[in-house]
Structure formats: C-alpha cells, structure tokens
Amino acid sequence: MKILLLSFSFLFLSLLSFGQAAKLIGQINANHQPVENINIKILALKKTVKSDADGRFVLEDIPVGALELQITGLGYASKKLAVEVRSGLNELDINLQTATSxxxxxxxxxxxxxxxxxxxxxxxxxxxxxxxxxxxxxxxxxxxxxxxxxxxxxxxxxxxxxxxxxxxxxxxxxxxxxxxxxxxxxxxxxxxxxxxxxxxxxxxxxxxxxxxxxxxxxxxxxxNMIPYVPHSQENGLKGDVTLNYQSNNGMGGASVGLAYVQNDWKYTFRATGKTAHNYHNPIDGWVYGTAFREYNLSASARVDKPWGYSKTAATYYNNQMEIPDGSRDSLSRKFTRQILDDGDDIKNRPIVQDADLTRYAITPLHQHIQHFRFYNNSQFKFGNSDLNVLLGGQQSVRREYNHPTVPSQAGLYVVLNTFNYDLKYNLPDISGIESTIGVNGMYQQNRSKAATDFPIPDYDLFDIGAFLFAKKTFGKLDISGGVRLDRRNIQWNDFYVGTDPATGFGKKVEAGNATGDLQFPGFSKNYYGFSGSLGLTYNLSERLLFKANIARGYRAPNITEIGSNGLDPGAHIVYLGNRTFKPEFNLQEDIGVIAYLKELDLSLELFNNNIQNYIYHSRLTDANGNPVVIVPGNLTYQYQQSKARLYGAELTVNIHPTAAKWLSFNNSLAYVVGLNQNEDLLALHGSAAKYLPFIPPLQIRTELKATAQSAIGFFDKPYFKIDAAIFADQDKFYALDDTETFTKGYTLINAGIGSSLKSKSGKTWCDIFIQCDNIFNIAYQSNLNRLKYFEYYTDSPNGRSGIYNMGRNFSFKAVFPF
Known part of the structure; x- marks a missing residue:
C-alpha cells in the first residue's frame, strides 16, 4: 500500500511539474548581428516560432524540463540545442554560423x-x-x-x-x-x-x-539576382567602393555603395560605371566593334515592423555597346568599317585604323539600351500565415544605330513597358502541411518609335496564372509539389511599313499610305498552359540525401517566334516567325544524390527532358541549297517547331581534407545532349538535323585552392588558387544549312590570389583580388559564341573563320568598405 501511495505521489508531482507553464525568451545572432526569420522549433511539441527583425523570439506555455530545440534559417547552418527549462522566465542566447558548404x-x-x-x-x-x-x-x-x-x-x-x-x-x-x-x-x-x-x-x-x-x-x-541589403541593426552609415581593371580590353569599373540604418528603416544606394575598348586575341588582334560603356544607379528603402516589412526600390541601367559585324579585308584579315548605306559592299570597305581599335569612344554604329525599374515587395504577417505582395513596373528602351551616313537615325527603336504583379499567401500549417496559393502575371506593351527596321510588330500582352503548392515532412522524407494554370493573350493590329522619301529608309506608316506595305497582319491569340511538379527528398542520414522530381513546364511562343518579319540590325539577322506555333510543354525527370562526407562533398544530378513543340531557328536556303539573302550582308533565319529531347548529368566533387584544412580541391562536370526529333527533317537530311542548336559540349572545371587559416601580418587569411576549364569537342551540333559547325575543344588555365587587409584592431581596410584568365593566351572559339559565325569569305589566308574569343586577361579588383 505504501508503494502504491508513493507511486501515485510521484505520478502526481510529475504531472504537476509537466503542467507548469514556462516561458522562453531568446536572442539569435550571427557574426555579432541579430538575425531575423530564423525558425526555432521544439521537436517534441512540433511548436515553431520565428525570430523578429531584432533577432528576438518568445516561446510561451511550454513545459518545464528537458527540451530539444532545432534552429534553422536561410543562409545559416542548422543546429540542435538541449535546453533545461525551469518554471517562470528562461532566457537563451543562440549564435549561428553562416552556411559554408x-x-x-x-x-x-x-x-x-x-x-x-x-x-x-x-x-x-x-x-x-x-x-x-x-x-x-x-x-x-x-x-x-x-x-x-x-x-x-x-x-x-x-x-x-x-x-x-x-x-x-x-x-x-x-x-x-x-x-x-x-x-x-x-x-x-x-x-x-x-x-x-x-x-x-x-x-x-x-x-x-x-x-x-x-x-x-x-x-x-x-x-534570381539578389541585391545587397544591410543586415546591421546598428544605426548609422556604411558603404563600400569597388574598383576593377581588366587588361585585355582595358575595362575600368567603379562602384560606390551606401547603406544607412535608422531604427526600423534601412536605405541603400549604389552608382556604378564601366567602360572598355575592343578586346584582343592572338588570331584576330583587336576585335573591332566590341567596346562598351555602362552606367547603373539603384536605391531602396525598407521598413521592418511587427506586422511584416515593406521594401520599395528603383534601378536605372544605361549601356552603349558597339555592334560587331565581322567584315574584313580578304588578304590581311584586318577589320573593316561600314561607311555607306546605299552602295555598301561588305567585302570592299575601308580598313579600320589601328588607333581606332583601342579608343574608348563608342563608334556611331552601336546599341543604346536603357532599363528603368520601380517595384515594391511587402510581407504582411497574420499569426502563423503571411501574405507576400510584389508589384513592379519597368521600361526597356532599345535603340540600334546602323546607318553610317545618318548616325543619329536608329535602325531599331523599341520601347517595352511592363507591369508585374505577384501575390502569394502562405497558409497556416495544417497537420504539418505547409501550403501556398498565389496568382501572378504581367501586362506588357511594346511600341516601335522612329526607326527604319521593324523585326517585330507593336503588340500587347497580358499574362495571368494561379497555383497551389504544398509540402510536408514525414520523418526523413520531405515531399512537395503543386499545380498551376496559365493564360496568355498576345495581340497586335495591322502594321504597315513604307519608305521615307527624304532618306530612302523604311518607316512606320498608317494604313492607306501609298508607299506602305502590310508587314505584320493583325493577330490575336490565347495560349493556355497547365503545369505542375512533384518531388521528394529522402534523408538517408544527416550526410546522405536522395532527391527525385518530375515537373511539367510551359512556355508560350515569344514575339519574335510568332511575329518577326524583318531585320534585327544588332544581330545582323533577318528573322521570319510563324504565327501558327503552339506553346512548348516539357516533362523533365530529375534524380540526385548528395553526400556530405568527412573529407568531401559529393553531388550527382541526372536529368531527362522531353519537349513538345520545341521552337528553334535554322538558316533559310532556297531550292538549290543556297542561303536566302533578303537584306545584303545579313543572314536569314526561319523558326521551326518539332519534338525534342535533352538529357545529361552534372557531377560535383569538392574535397576538403581534414588533415589539411587550408586546402580545397573543387571539381565539376556537366554534360548535355540535345536531340532534334523532327521526323521529316531526319528522314530528309539524316545526321545533319540530328541534334539541337546551341548545345554546350562536355565541360569540366577543376580548382585547387590554398587558404591560410590565420592572418599573415596585414593579410587576413590570404588565398591562392589555380583552376582549369576544359571543354571537349562539340561534334553533336545542328549542321543543317550550316546553321552550326564543328567546334574544337580547348582548355583554359586560370589563376588568382586575394586577401583582406586588416588593421591590428581587426578593421578591414580593403579586399584585394588579382586574377588571370587564359594564362597561356589560347586561341579558341566557344560553340556558343555568335561571333564564331561572323564570316563573309569561304576561304581565308590563315585558314581561320569567324571571330575568336578573348585572349589572356588580367583582372585587378579592390573593395574598400567604410
């Protein structure tokens, strides 16, 4: 009886202890700074909270006793903590490490x-x-x-x-x-x-x-390219100055960034400028028409409150870029320049003077691209759910000047206005299921201005899509997937092009104009897409993962694929579209294995991608197999549509020996094959049409890097690295009508050194990076380099065709924080 009474007493006290409510207040820091949006989960109770903008979190009504916390967050290594909770108030400080692998x-x-x-x-x-x-x-x-x-x-x-x-x-x-x-x-x-x-x-x-x-x-x-956002919670101004010089084309770059924090508000501003003359290689010498000048401005303001956050930002991009066309003297192989509109003979132009090849001044024949962007991204928190709203407007202005006798007259002048909207609602978890519903899309309007060439019509586009996404964890297994439905409408009115009697150039005219021709008959069509995905990740252990995913993608034809009918001056190509094209759909299967071993990280990804209604362009030839020339000196391409299949693999092996922590040996391999499954073309042309265009060859990248584990004088953990980029022959190319040709493989050896310079107090003066690409000045052509096909002679004195890639290039970069 005594034993029974003692047992009941012990059970009562245990229940009383368990029933006592406790409170845990914590602080999350990383690099001595508070971190927000970190998940703190009590594993036994499946109870989760997030840290706020000050890195603080509160767990209320938790039992007294031993608990295990799991802490996870974007960009930080996850960790588990055993905590002994006492009745009343408990406080806890947690320091996270940034993810290094x-x-x-x-x-x-x-x-x-x-x-x-x-x-x-x-x-x-x-x-x-x-x-x-x-x-x-x-x-x-x-x-x-x-x-x-x-x-x-x-x-x-x-x-x-x-x-x-x-x-x-x-x-x-x-x-x-x-x-x-x-x-x-x-x-x-x-x-x-x-x-x-x-x-x-x-x-x-x-x-x-x-x-x-x-x-x-x-x-x-x-x-996704993510701009800098200040993470410091300390009020005040910080910033950096970046200076960059590259030897091959004399590129000079300078960028100034500022970040100001005032309580809940964070402000950023950045101004950047870059300029370069023509680049150089051992085959072509200075490549005429490759200079550029670029300017950028950006600014943002963000406020963080208990209800969420709101960020408003604006950017401005301005780029003047020359237009290479590859015209040369047939004997000397020196580059020539166009000086006439009427009567221009591409094979009998004057040679470019040597002094003009290294000037920073932009030639009259160039592109001028401007891009304006203004957007707001906000999150509104509702307990265990949140609403994310992204609204943005942008304008792209593109001018391509290709008339040497009237250099101020643009050949192409188009203005694209786009309004984007994206709403996502993350619902409260239901039985461990995390789900999201959303709707997004855009309205777009493109208009041609005072131009002479019109490769595409003026058009309006409206896009809308809705989706449902969900994911759930079953022990070691994570499953996620969803479905989506899209609708895109694109339409344009009759578009007439005539002749300007004053200049003899083309111009946009109204219907009924005596000189006008209907270049783009009116068009209106809706495209619908059903897409989705289903995938899983299985954690065989903390160090070994298996992943599998199957996804259906959708793409509506773009404006040039369905509507083009004219010269794109910058590309030196006449494009011909097809308004009967259907949307592309693909079904892709991915399988991957990732291992985090003691001495190395290993990742293997395999994929298979089948595409319906794949769109690509091919050179247009006549019945005798000769290239069709609509505009002299320019190629003519017509878009095609067929079935296609792509498959391949990526392998990454990063070795970091524990016995030599200063050493790392990183390696990757990527391989893809693209098969054209147009049965009619294959039956008629055989192997020439077997493969898809623009497929990269097998490539291997390997890097050996040594990093000091402590400071050496003023140098904080300096590093030295040497790497190789190895590209195999590309003999699997789209050879029909000489759209592509065989590309010989090559190996590029690169090296670099760098370090932070710090004072004895630990303050960083600057970060220095000195690097060299293509150390041995190898002459090569990438199969994805369009300049490879800028050639107007069947034979050349040196047996070389087209333009080669950049030769040896030293880069000196310094970043000065303040």
Missing part, C-alpha cells in the same frame, strides 16, 4: 516558401558575391557560368551573355531581379541581362522547369 547552402528562389537546399527536390545552386569576386567577369552571367555546373551562355562579345541552363536558353530561362521578372527584349541574340553586377550579393539558380511558381518562360529554369 555550397551543397548545404539554403535558397529562396524556385519554391513558394523559403526552404533549405537539402530539403528541396528541385536542383538548385547558390553563388555568393565572395565567389563571384574571385573570378574574372565582364558581366554577371559570366560569373554565374563559372560558378554553377550546367549553366552556360550564348555570347556576342564581352558585354552580352544570355544564360542557358542544360542546353535551353533565350525565353526558356527566366531571370529575376530581387524576385521581379526581368523584361527587356530578351528575345534577341545580342540582348544581354540589364543588371549591375557590382550590386548583386547573391545569385540563385533553379535547374529545371519552374513554371509552377512563375508560369511561362521558366521552362529551363530560373536565375
């Missing part, structure tokens, strides 16, 4: 709720500003290409790089700036990404269909 980093893009990379079944890569600074880059996309396996770029000189993901590019890769989709006439070969590379703190790449979140144009993936 690229494989275990965390991302925002490509999913509807912030999630860690290890939980996302979609292949995603993250590139930090520090990594980008340690490479030689002339634009932001070039930096991403060097840092993310599976990402390549079609280039037109050093200042134009269009991203490709796993062999797909143009309007199939959606680029975002701070979550706002980038709209800037991106259909053209020579239309680059209009973003300030010095103002980006982080780039995130989704590899695979992301139509579920973004609708049309994310068929191949998404690149």
């Amino acid at each position: 690229n494989l275990d980093d965390v991302v925002i893009t490509g999913v509807n709720r912030a999630t860690s990379l290890r939980k996302s079944p979609v292949p995603i890569a993250v590139l930090s500003k520090k990594t980008m600074d340690q490479n030689v880059n002339t634009n932001l996309i070039e930096a991403i290409v060097k840092g993310v396996p599976g990402v390549t770029a079609v280039t037109t000189g050093p200042n134009v790089s269009k991203p490709f993901i796993r062999g797909l590019g143009y309007n199939r890769v959606l680029t975002l700036y701070d979550g706002l989709r980038q709209e800037g006439q991106q259909w053209g070969d020579e239309h680059g990404i209009e973003v300030d590379e010095y103002g980006i703190s982080r780039a995130e790449v989704v590899k695979g269909p992301a139509s579920l979140t973004y609708g049309s144009d994310a068929l191949a993936g998404v690149i």
Whole structure:
C-alpha cells in the first residue's frame, strides 16, 4: 500500500511539474548581428516560432524540463540545442554560423516558401558575391557560368551573355531581379541581362522547369539576382567602393555603395560605371566593334515592423555597346568599317585604323539600351500565415544605330513597358502541411518609335496564372509539389511599313499610305498552359540525401517566334516567325544524390527532358541549297517547331581534407545532349538535323585552392588558387544549312590570389583580388559564341573563320568598405 501511495505521489508531482507553464525568451545572432526569420522549433511539441527583425523570439506555455530545440534559417547552418527549462522566465542566447558548404547552402528562389537546399527536390545552386569576386567577369552571367555546373551562355562579345541552363536558353530561362521578372527584349541574340553586377550579393539558380511558381518562360529554369541589403541593426552609415581593371580590353569599373540604418528603416544606394575598348586575341588582334560603356544607379528603402516589412526600390541601367559585324579585308584579315548605306559592299570597305581599335569612344554604329525599374515587395504577417505582395513596373528602351551616313537615325527603336504583379499567401500549417496559393502575371506593351527596321510588330500582352503548392515532412522524407494554370493573350493590329522619301529608309506608316506595305497582319491569340511538379527528398542520414522530381513546364511562343518579319540590325539577322506555333510543354525527370562526407562533398544530378513543340531557328536556303539573302550582308533565319529531347548529368566533387584544412580541391562536370526529333527533317537530311542548336559540349572545371587559416601580418587569411576549364569537342551540333559547325575543344588555365587587409584592431581596410584568365593566351572559339559565325569569305589566308574569343586577361579588383 505504501508503494502504491508513493507511486501515485510521484505520478502526481510529475504531472504537476509537466503542467507548469514556462516561458522562453531568446536572442539569435550571427557574426555579432541579430538575425531575423530564423525558425526555432521544439521537436517534441512540433511548436515553431520565428525570430523578429531584432533577432528576438518568445516561446510561451511550454513545459518545464528537458527540451530539444532545432534552429534553422536561410543562409545559416542548422543546429540542435538541449535546453533545461525551469518554471517562470528562461532566457537563451543562440549564435549561428553562416552556411559554408555550397551543397548545404539554403535558397529562396524556385519554391513558394523559403526552404533549405537539402530539403528541396528541385536542383538548385547558390553563388555568393565572395565567389563571384574571385573570378574574372565582364558581366554577371559570366560569373554565374563559372560558378554553377550546367549553366552556360550564348555570347556576342564581352558585354552580352544570355544564360542557358542544360542546353535551353533565350525565353526558356527566366531571370529575376530581387524576385521581379526581368523584361527587356530578351528575345534577341545580342540582348544581354540589364543588371549591375557590382550590386548583386547573391545569385540563385533553379535547374529545371519552374513554371509552377512563375508560369511561362521558366521552362529551363530560373536565375534570381539578389541585391545587397544591410543586415546591421546598428544605426548609422556604411558603404563600400569597388574598383576593377581588366587588361585585355582595358575595362575600368567603379562602384560606390551606401547603406544607412535608422531604427526600423534601412536605405541603400549604389552608382556604378564601366567602360572598355575592343578586346584582343592572338588570331584576330583587336576585335573591332566590341567596346562598351555602362552606367547603373539603384536605391531602396525598407521598413521592418511587427506586422511584416515593406521594401520599395528603383534601378536605372544605361549601356552603349558597339555592334560587331565581322567584315574584313580578304588578304590581311584586318577589320573593316561600314561607311555607306546605299552602295555598301561588305567585302570592299575601308580598313579600320589601328588607333581606332583601342579608343574608348563608342563608334556611331552601336546599341543604346536603357532599363528603368520601380517595384515594391511587402510581407504582411497574420499569426502563423503571411501574405507576400510584389508589384513592379519597368521600361526597356532599345535603340540600334546602323546607318553610317545618318548616325543619329536608329535602325531599331523599341520601347517595352511592363507591369508585374505577384501575390502569394502562405497558409497556416495544417497537420504539418505547409501550403501556398498565389496568382501572378504581367501586362506588357511594346511600341516601335522612329526607326527604319521593324523585326517585330507593336503588340500587347497580358499574362495571368494561379497555383497551389504544398509540402510536408514525414520523418526523413520531405515531399512537395503543386499545380498551376496559365493564360496568355498576345495581340497586335495591322502594321504597315513604307519608305521615307527624304532618306530612302523604311518607316512606320498608317494604313492607306501609298508607299506602305502590310508587314505584320493583325493577330490575336490565347495560349493556355497547365503545369505542375512533384518531388521528394529522402534523408538517408544527416550526410546522405536522395532527391527525385518530375515537373511539367510551359512556355508560350515569344514575339519574335510568332511575329518577326524583318531585320534585327544588332544581330545582323533577318528573322521570319510563324504565327501558327503552339506553346512548348516539357516533362523533365530529375534524380540526385548528395553526400556530405568527412573529407568531401559529393553531388550527382541526372536529368531527362522531353519537349513538345520545341521552337528553334535554322538558316533559310532556297531550292538549290543556297542561303536566302533578303537584306545584303545579313543572314536569314526561319523558326521551326518539332519534338525534342535533352538529357545529361552534372557531377560535383569538392574535397576538403581534414588533415589539411587550408586546402580545397573543387571539381565539376556537366554534360548535355540535345536531340532534334523532327521526323521529316531526319528522314530528309539524316545526321545533319540530328541534334539541337546551341548545345554546350562536355565541360569540366577543376580548382585547387590554398587558404591560410590565420592572418599573415596585414593579410587576413590570404588565398591562392589555380583552376582549369576544359571543354571537349562539340561534334553533336545542328549542321543543317550550316546553321552550326564543328567546334574544337580547348582548355583554359586560370589563376588568382586575394586577401583582406586588416588593421591590428581587426578593421578591414580593403579586399584585394588579382586574377588571370587564359594564362597561356589560347586561341579558341566557344560553340556558343555568335561571333564564331561572323564570316563573309569561304576561304581565308590563315585558314581561320569567324571571330575568336578573348585572349589572356588580367583582372585587378579592390573593395574598400567604410
């Protein structure tokens, strides 16, 4: 009886203790600064709260006793803590470490709720500003290409790089700036990404269909470029000055950034300028027509309150960029310049003088691109749910000057106005299911101004899509997926082009004009898309993960694919579209394995991508197989549509021996094959039509890096690295009508050193990066370099055809914080 009474007494006291309510107040810091939006979860109770803008969190009505907390957050290594909770008030300070492994980093893009990379079944890569600074880059996309396996770029000189993901590019890769989709006439070969590379703190790449979140144009993936946001909670002004010089084309860059924090408000401002003359290589010498001059301005204001936050920002991009056409003297192979409109003979132009090849002045024949952006991104918190609203307007103004006798007359002059909207509501968790509903889209209007060439009509576009996304964790298994429905309307009225009697050039005219011809008959069509995805991540252990995902993507044809009928002066191509095209749909399967081992990180990703109604362009030939020439000196391409299949793999092996913590050996491999499944073409032309255009070859990147583990005098953890970029022969190309030709493989050796310079008190004076690309000055042509095909002679004295890529290039970069 005594034993029974003692047992009941013990049970009563235990229940009383458990029933006592306690309160836990905590502070989350990283690098001595408060961190917001960190998840603090009591594992036994499945109770979760988030840290606020000051890094504070409160857990109320929790039981007394031993509890285990799990702390996770974007950009920080997760950790678990055992806490002994006493009755009453408890206080806890938690310090987090930033995520150091690229494989275990965390991302925002490509999913509807912030999630860690290890939980996302979609292949995603993250590139930090520090990594980008340690490479030689002339634009932001070039930096991403060097840092993310599976990402390549079609280039037109050093200042134009269009991203490709796993062999797909143009309007199939959606680029975002701070979550706002980038709209800037991106259909053209020579239309680059209009973003300030010095103002980006982080780039995130989704590899695979992301139509579920973004609708049309994310068929191949998404690149989100995230600008700098001050994380300091201390009031006051901070900033940095970046100076950059590159030897090959004399590029000089300067950027000044300011950040001001005042209580709940954070302000940023940045101004950037870059200028360069023509670049150089050992085959062509100075490549005429590749100089550029670029200016950028950006500013933002953000307020953080208990109800959420609101950020308003504006950017301005201004770029003057020359237009190479590849015309040369047939014997000396020196570049020539166009001086006539009527009577111009591309093979009998005057030779460019040597003094003009290294001048920074922009030639009269050039492009002038301006991009304005204004947007607001806000989050409103409602207990365990939140509403995210993104509204933005942007304008892209593009002028291409191609008339040497009237240099002020633009050949192409188009103005694109876009209004974007994106609303996402993250619902409260129900039985552990995290779900999101949303609607997003855009209204777009494109108008031609006082131009002479009209490759596309004036058009209006309206886009809307709604989606549902959900994810749930079952122990070691994370499952996520969703569905989406889209509608896009594009329409234009009859568009007439006539002749200006004063100049003899073309001009837009009204219907009924005596000189007018109907170049673009009126058009109106709705495109519908149903897309979705389903994926899982299985944590076999803390160090070994398995991922699988299947996704259906959708892309409506862009304006040039359905509406083009004329010369694009900057591309030197006459494009012919097809208004009967259907939307593209793809079904992609991804399988991946990630291992975080003691001595290395390992990632293997396999993908298979089947596309219906794939759109591509091919050179147009006549019945005798001769190229069709509509505008002398310019190629003619016509868009085609067929089935296609792409498959391949990416492998990453990063070795970091524990016995030599100062050493790292990083390696990656990317391989993709693109098959054209147009049965009629294959039956008629065989192997010449077997492959898709613009498919990168097998490429391997390997880097050996040594980093000091402590300061050496004023140098804080200096590093030295040497790396190689190895590209195999590309013999799997679209050879029909000589649209593409064989590209020989090559290996580029690069090296760099760098360090932070700090005072004895620990204050950073500056960060220095000295690098050299293509140390041995190898002459090479990338198969994705459009200048490779800028050739007007069947034979040449040196046996070389087209323009080669940049030769040896030293880069000196210094960042001065204050």
